[in-house]
Amino acid sequence: MKGNYLGEFEELVMLTCALLKEEAYGINIVEEIKARMDRSVNLSAVHVTLYRLEDKGLVTSTMGGATAQRGGRRKRIFQLTSLGYRILRETNEKRQSLWNLIPELKML
Amino acid sequence: MKVLRSFCPEHLQESIIGDLLEQYELNISRRSGAMSNWLFLYNTFRFFRLGILSRNQFGNHSNFLAMYKNYFKTSIRSLLKNKFFFTLNVLGLSIGIAACLLCYLHIKYELSYDRYNPNADDIYRVVTGDVDTGQGWVMVSAPMPPNIQSRVPEVEAFTRLTGFTRDPKVTVEYNRNIFSEGKFFMADPEILTMFDFQMVRGDRNTVLSDMNSVIISQSMAEKYFGGNDPIGEQLNVDSRLDFTITGVFEDVPHNSHFHMDFLISFQNLERVKSGSSLTSNWGQFNYYAYLQLAKGSDQAEVQAKIQDISLNIGSNRNFEMSSIGIQKMTDIHFVDNRGNMKPSYNFKYIYIYTAIAVAILFISFINFVNLSIAASTKRIKEVGVRKVVGAIRSQLVTQFVTESLLVAFFALGAALLLSQFLFIPAVNELMESQVAFDFSDPMLLTILVGLLLLISLSSGSYIAFFVVSFQPIAALKGAMKAGGKGRGLKNALLGLQFLISTILIVSSVFIYQQLLFMKDKDLGLDKDRVLNVALNNADAQSKSSLLKAEIAQISGVRSISASSFLPGGANGNHGIDYEGRTEDQSMFIIYIDEDFIETVGLELIEGDLEQISDPSSEKSVRYILNESALKMIGWETALGKSFTAFGSRNMLPVDGVVKDYNFRSLHHQVAPCVLAIVKNRKQNQLNIKISGDLAGTLAQIETAFYKVLPEMEFEYGFMDEQFDRLYKAENRTSKIVGALTVVAIVLAVLGLYALLTYAIQERTKELAIRKVLGIKLQGTLFLLSNNYVRIMIVTNIMAIPITFYMLDGWLGNFSYRINLSPLTFALIIVLSFGFIFAIAGLKTFQTGRINPTEALRNE
Numbered sequence: 001m002k003g004n005y006l007g008e009f010e011e012l013v014m015l016t017c018a019l020l021k022e023e024a025y026g027i028n029i030v031e032e033i034k035a036r037m038d039r040s041v042n043l044s045a046v047h048v049t050l051y052r053l054e055d056k057g058l059v060t061s062t063m064g065g066a067t068a069q070r071g072g073r074r075k076r077i078f079q080l081t082s083l084g085y086r087i088l089r090e091t092n093e094k095r096q097s098l099w100n101l102i103p104e105l106k107m108l
Numbered sequence: 109m110k111v112l113r114s115f116c117p118e119h120l121q122e123s124i125i126g127d128l129l130e131q132y133e134l135n136i137s138r139r140s141g142a143m144s145n146w147l148f149l150y151n152t153f154r155f156f157r158l159g160i161l162s163r164n165q166f167g168n169h170s171n172f173l174a175m176y177k178n179y180f181k182t183s184i185r186s187l188l189k190n191k192f193f194f195t196l197n198v199l200g201l202s203i204g205i206a207a208c209l210l211c212y213l214h215i216k217y218e219l220s221y222d223r224y225n226p227n228a229d230d231i232y233r234v235v236t237g238d239v240d241t242g243q244g245w246v247m248v249s250a251p252m253p254p255n256i257q258s259r260v261p262e263v264e265a266f267t268r269l270t271g272f273t274r275d276p277k278v279t280v281e282y283n284r285n286i287f288s289e290g291k292f293f294m295a296d297p298e299i300l301t302m303f304d305f306q307m308v309r310g311d312r313n314t315v316l317s318d319m320n321s322v323i324i325s326q327s328m329a330e331k332y333f334g335g336n337d338p339i340g341e342q343l344n345v346d347s348r349l350d351f352t353i354t355g356v357f358e359d360v361p362h363n364s365h366f367h368m369d370f371l372i373s374f375q376n377l378e379r380v381k382s383g384s385s386l387t388s389n390w391g392q393f394n395y396y397a398y399l400q401l402a403k404g405s406d407q408a409e410v411q412a413k414i415q416d417i418s419l420n421i422g423s424n425r426n427f428e429m430s431s432i433g434i435q436k437m438t439d440i441h442f443v444d445n446r447g448n449m450k451p452s453y454n455f456k457y458i459y460i461y462t463a464i465a466v467a468i469l470f471i472s473f474i475n476f477v478n479l480s481i482a483a484s485t486k487r488i489k490e491v492g493v494r495k496v497v498g499a500i501r502s503q504l505v506t507q508f509v510t511e512s513l514l515v516a517f518f519a520l521g522a523a524l525l526l527s528q529f530l531f532i533p534a535v536n537e538l539m540e541s542q543v544a545f546d547f548s549d550p551m552l553l554t555i556l557v558g559l560l561l562l563i564s565l566s567s568g569s570y571i572a573f574f575v576v577s578f579q580p581i582a583a584l585k586g587a588m589k590a591g592g593k594g595r596g597l598k599n600a601l602l603g604l605q606f607l608i609s610t611i612l613i614v615s616s617v618f619i620y621q622q623l624l625f626m627k628d629k630d631l632g633l634d635k636d637r638v639l640n641v642a643l644n645n646a647d648a649q650s651k652s653s654l655l656k657a658e659i660a661q662i663s664g665v666r667s668i669s670a671s672s673f674l675p676g677g678a679n680g681n682h683g684i685d686y687e688g689r690t691e692d693q694s695m696f697i698i699y700i701d702e703d704f705i706e707t708v709g710l711e712l713i714e715g716d717l718e719q720i721s722d723p724s725s726e727k728s729v730r731y732i733l734n735e736s737a738l739k740m741i742g743w744e745t746a747l748g749k750s751f752t753a754f755g756s757r758n759m760l761p762v763d764g765v766v767k768d769y770n771f772r773s774l775h776h777q778v779a780p781c782v783l784a785i786v787k788n789r790k791q792n793q794l795n796i797k798i799s800g801d802l803a804g805t806l807a808q809i810e811t812a813f814y815k816v817l818p819e820m821e822f823e824y825g826f827m828d829e830q831f832d833r834l835y836k837a838e839n840r841t842s843k844i845v846g847a848l849t850v851v852a853i854v855l856a857v858l859g860l861y862a863l864l865t866y867a868i869q870e871r872t873k874e875l876a877i878r879k880v881l882g883i884k885l886q887g888t889l890f891l892l893s894n895n896y897v898r899i900m901i902v903t904n905i906m907a908i909p910i911t912f913y914m915l916d917g918w919l920g921n922f923s924y925r926i927n928l929s930p931l932t933f934a935l936i937i938v939l940s941f942g943f944i945f946a947i948a949g950l951k952t953f954q955t956g957r958i959n960p961t962e963a964l965r966n967e
Contacts, residue, residue, distance in 0.1 A: 026127035027134070043131055044154040047124060063123070076123030 006091050010058075012037070013049050014088055017059060017078050025064065025075040026050070050078055058084035128152060175503070176510075183511040186487060194515070196858055197476050201519035203851055204472030205559055206527045210535055211465035212555055213543040218453050221363050221441035225304045227400060230264075232407065232434035234397040234414075236427070239435045239445050246440075246447040248432065249390050250377060253397040260413045262405040267299040268374050269366070269396040273346065273381075275792040276674070279645035279820065280370065281344040282332050286819045288644040289328075291369035292345065294376050300357075302400050303364075309339055310355025316373045322351035325369045329356045343370075347647035349380070362542045365440040366396075366449050390419070391427060396449075399434065407434060451837070464848055467608045469559075471855045474601045477567045479862040480512070481574055481598075491575050508575065509568030516563040520556065538840055598863070603899045605859055606940075609852040610907040611914070614936050616849040618915050618928060619842045625926045626835055632769025632778075634709030635675070638827035639796040639806065641813065643670075648817050649790035656794060658812040664800025665809070669703035670791035675830040676773055684782070685759065686741060686751040695737055695780040697753050698771065699789055705732070705766065707797045708827070714747045715764025720785070729754065730785040732764040737780035753782055773834035774924040795827070857947060864892060864951045875955055888955060893948035900944060904937050 006014070016032045017024040029046050033039055053059045064075040080088070128151060135144035187194045222228050234253060237244035253266040272278045272292040280289050297316035299305070305312060308326055315323050322343055329338045338353045345351060351372055360368050377384050384392065401410060415430045444452040494504060528545065536542060546552065643649045652670050660668050683694045702721040705712060712720075713735070720730060731751050738746055750759040768778040798805045806824075813822050832839075868875065875888065883891075912928060919925040 026123065027130045030131070031134070042154050043127055043151050047127070047155070073122050073126030073129065075126055 006087060009041075009045070010049055010053060011088065011091060013046060014053065014058065014080060014084060017050075018080050018085075018088070021079075022077065024078045029078075053084070054078075057081060058087060124155060179507040179510050180514075182490065183507070183514055187511070187514065193479055193862075196862070197479055197515050198518045198522055200472040200475045200479075200855055200858055201516065201563065202522035202526055203855070204469035205520055205523035205563075206531055207465040207468040207848075207851075208555070208559065209523060209527055209552075210531055210543075211461050212552065213532070213545070214461060214535065214539065214541070215458050216549075216551075217363060217541050217543045218441070218458065221453075222365055222437050224361050224363065225437075227302060227304065228438050229436075230401050230403055230405070231302060231437040232399050232401060232410075233437060233440060234399060235433050235435045235445070236393065236431050237433075237445075239433065239439075239443060242444045244433075244435070244443075244445040245393060246435070246445050247393050247395050248397050249392045250374075250385065250395050251387050251390055252432070253399065255419070256399065256414055256417065259417050260410060262401045262410050262413070263399045264402055265298045265302055265400040267296040267302055267398050269293055269295040269299060269398070270374075270377070270394060272370075272372075275644065277642060277644045277823070278346050279648075281347065281819070282341065284819060286645075286821060287331075288642065288821050288823055289369060291367050292372075293368050293370065294372045294374050294380065296374045298400075299371075299398070302398060303360075303366075305360075306358040308356040308358055312355070312357075315355035316371070318352075318354070319373050319375045320351055321354040322370055322372045323355035323357055324353060324371075325357055325359045327359050328369045346380075347645045349376075365437070393427070396447075398437070407436065410434060461844075464612075464844075468848065468851060468855070471605050471608055471852060471859070473563065473567065474605050475855055475859040475862065476512075476515070476563070477570055478598065478601070478859055478866070480515075480567065480571050481866065488575060504575075505569055505572040508572035509564055512568030512571065513560070513564035516560050516567075519563075520560055538843060599895070599899055602859065602863060602896070603903050605856050606900055606903040607907050607910075609849075609856040610903060610936075610940060611911050612845065612849040612852045613940070614907070614911045614933065615915060616842070616845045617932060617936060618926070619838070619845055619918070621932070622919065622922070622926050623835065623838055623842050626774050626838075626922075626924070627832065629770075629774060629924060631831070632711070632767055633771075634797075635827040635831055637798045637802070638708060639798055639809065640825050640827055640830065641794040641796065641809070642823040642825075643792050643794065644820070644823065646790070648820055649792065651816055652791060652794065655813065655816045658816055659794070659796060659809055662805060662808045662812065664798055664805030666797045666799040667703055667707045668794060668796045669701050669707040670794050671698070671700040671704045672789075672791050672793065673698050673700060673704070673771070673795070674793075675771070675827055676834045682753040682782075684751065684753050685755075687749055687759070693740065695740065695753075695782055696771075697782050697784055699791060700783050700785055701789075701791065702785060704783070704785075704795065707795050709797075710769060711767040713765050713767050714745060715762075717764075720763050725787075727760065727763075728787050729758070729760055730763045731760065732766055732783040732785070733762060734766050734778070734781045734783075735768045736778050737782055738765055740780040751782075753784060770924075773831075775922050777923045857943070860896065860944065860947050861951070863896075864948060867892065867895075868951060868955055885952060889945070889948055889952045892952055892955075893944060896944050896948070897941070900941060904940075908933060 013029060016029050020028055020032060026043060026047055030041055030043050033041055050059060054061060058081060059078045060081055061076045061078050064077040131151060132144055132148045135147055233246060234248045235244045235246045250268060253268055257263040257266050277288040277290045278292050279286050300312040315321060338356060341353050343351050377386055411434050414432055417429050419429060441453055442455050491504060532543060643652055656668055656670060659665055682697045702723050733746050746762040746765050748761045751762045752759045770778055810822050915928055
């Protein structure tokens with residue numbers, strides 16, 4: 001299915017999501033990407049991507065508990081679905097198989 | 109934050125705002141406060157993106173849409189079901205809209221006169237007399253403008269302008285082809301910059317610097333040279349002077365107070381016009397003069413300065429500088445002053461036409477409402493169902509407004525089409541204007557949209573109010589009693605419609621009567637079958653006696669004379685002298701020859717015709733006075749008394765007196781006038797009385813003309829037609845009012861028809877019961893029409909004084925006029941009653957076919 005391919009940014013967000021587990025919400029993802037990938041992304045971009053992934057059924061969201069930090073507002077915690085995991089893995093495997101086909105070139 | 113709330117879907121808001129705040133706190137810990145504030149704002153606005161926006165669900169969006177779709181569908185269906193009514197509506201409304209559009213275009217055109225000129229506000233014309241009331245004379249003498257410029261600092265430039273000859277036309281010869289041209293002028297070269305002439309060829313600063321240069325308009329270049337280059341070609345003018353073409357200018361826009369095809373330098377004045385002078389002859393007020401004032405000059409101030417100029421020209425003069433004034437160029441078109449180059453436009457007409465256009469729009473609008481209501485009774489059930497299902501009032505109103513909008517939209521389209529292909533060409537021909545749609549004009553678009561909204565909103569809501577006010581239960585039960593509700597208003601609207609139509613009908617009848625009266629009035633001269641042949645250049649004028657002799661031989665020609673008489677005018681207004689004169693007096697003068705009196709059939713009451721028309725007479729001038737002249741002088745008899753129109757030294761005995769005749773239009777009383785037979789004077793036309801076959805004789809005259817003047821153009825006109833042309837404005841008014849009357853009648857008939865249809869629908873059961881009980885056809889007729897007859901009576905009582913007052917004012921323009929006969933009023937009123945009965949009768953005949961059983965069945 002055409003829609004099952006992941007965009008690069010989508011993949012990145014999903015990976016970060018998986019990494020952060022219980023702490024995977026908007027601003028945390030932004031900070032994580034910034035810290036690990038040395039890449040500055042805009043909060044709104046992350047939000048939009050998360051909502052899109054949710055539409056595709058690759059992540060689900062639940063409202064977390066409120067903290068004093070955010071003016072009492074709850075967080076929306078995102079979690080990968082099993083479909084999300086599978087697609088992420090498949091994407092990685094397919095890419096790996098491609099890498100495996102070109103070892104010689106890599107040496108040059 | 110509020111901004112974010114306004115566009116962000118609710119279920120996402122909390123977490124997004126939370127994240128934003130958290131980021132803000134993080135930022136604060138890392139950066140300065142101000143920077144964090146900015147970043148917060150920035151990040152907030154970054155959420156204004158498609159991915160967020162599209163997550164909004166617009167409430168009951170789809171439901172709404174479906175409902176509108178349904179409204180639209182039912183509207184179209186009901187319109188199509190009533191194709192007849194629909195067509196009537198669209199046609200009626202489109203006529204109303206078209207009337208408004210045309211009125212707007214017309215007014216805009218008339219107001220645009222001379223406005224294309226960027227200097228328009230700074231240019232003034234030098235005049236004498238009271239130009240604001242139309243009592244002015246718009247020409248002054250040649251030396252005046254340069255003197256004004258040198259003494260009044262505000263005057264930046266001046267130009268003088270005058271026609272090549274005093275005759276209406278002059279001949280222009282190129283390559284042995286001779287044309288008669290009416291728009292040949294001479295002016296100071298400054299005119300080109302002042303009046304913003306656009307040059308196609310040549311530089312406007314230098315083209316007229318040479319006396320022998322001529323510049324021509326683009327259309328003339330086309331006429332004379334086709335595709336060839338006109339620059340450097342020679343034109344021979346009036347068969348005596350040669351000019352070289354040095355430039356071509358774009359045609360003067362139609363909406364200017366002057367027209368021009370050929371232009372030479374004003375320096376030619378002295379050699380073109382004998383007896384004229386560029387530097388002296390201060391009393392010859394024969395030339396247009398325009399001043400360009402510095403921007404922001406005050407008209408009154410400059411005028412005062414001009415009037416204060418003291419001239420060092422001796423005491424022998426017939427004018428004072430204090431009588432000289434200036435007139436704003438943009439005012440020229442709106443006041444009918446003597447000497448204007450083009451007919452002026454009476455400002456009053458703007459109000460009249462606006463009133464008529466609004467009246468027509470109003471009538472068509474009333475019709476539309478009445479027709480729609482008539483048609484909507486059939487839909488009461490539909491409304492009932494909608495109400496039961498839960499439609500709220502505003503939704504129903506929306507539905508009817510949509511429907512009206514639909515009709516109005518069609519009507520607008522029809523109006524545009526009708527105007528573009530039918531009305532605009534007609535109006536342009538009638539008004540001699542060049543109006544056209546210009547859709548880049550914001551005002552026009554505003555009017556279009558405004559009309560559309562006005563019609564749809566007001567009529568739609570009125571209809572809706574009417575239909576929606578039914579109780580759903582009553583509506584569904586099929587009780588369609590509209591009751592007395594809205595009847596008063598409807599009657600008032602109908603009455604107004606009748607009133608407007610009656611006024612228009614009566615007016616058009618009387619205007620037409622007056623026109624007929626003027627056409628047939630005995631003028632004191634016999635204008636029928638008199639052919640006027642123009643002699644447009646010096647050569648032709650000198651050969652006039654030869655031509656006269658040639659034409660006199662034709663069998664169908666009863667008599668022929670040469671004169672300078674043009675219907676509607678005289679050749680001048682001369683100061684006169686006579687034996688026993690006590691005060692200064694002047695009178696019109698018309699130059700004729702020996703045979704003129706016989707040719708146009710003037711009645712001689714004193715003097716001997718044979719003596720007057722004796723060609724071998726040695727007398728240098730023979731004077732023939734008219735009765736009014738006699739009265740003005742105060743003589744019982746004139747024969748033999750000495751008189752002169754050419755200076756006191758040339759007194760001669762009067763040769764005759766003719767009965768008064770109308771040489772001017774019937775707006776004016778017959779003025780004192782002298783006919784002068786000046787020996788060897790060059791006349792600009794021949795008058796030929798034809799007794800035989802018109803077409804055949806005309807052909808023979810043409811042959812004779814070309815025999816004597818092979819290179820000239822044969823230009824002719826009939827005197828009666830020339831007289832008719834004096835009533836152009838009246839003819840135009842008559843045509844417009846006539847057309848509007850037809851429109852008003854058609855609309856009124858449609859409206860009445862619609863109302864009758866409606867009334868019958870309302871009363872089907874009543875009529876059916878009456879029929880069962882044995883009512884006669886006449887009874888039905890009375891039943892149906894008595895309401896309208898009552899309205900009609902009231903309207904007529906109102907219409908008669910209004911029309912009488914208006915028409916009396918209009919007829920006041922004429923010295924010779926018809927009386928407003930009560931008989932005509934009565935006739936028109938009887939006719940209009942007949943109309944009502946005819947329509948009612950038609951409807952009655954239709955109701956006569958109602959089958960009572962069918963009508964009463966579904967009780």
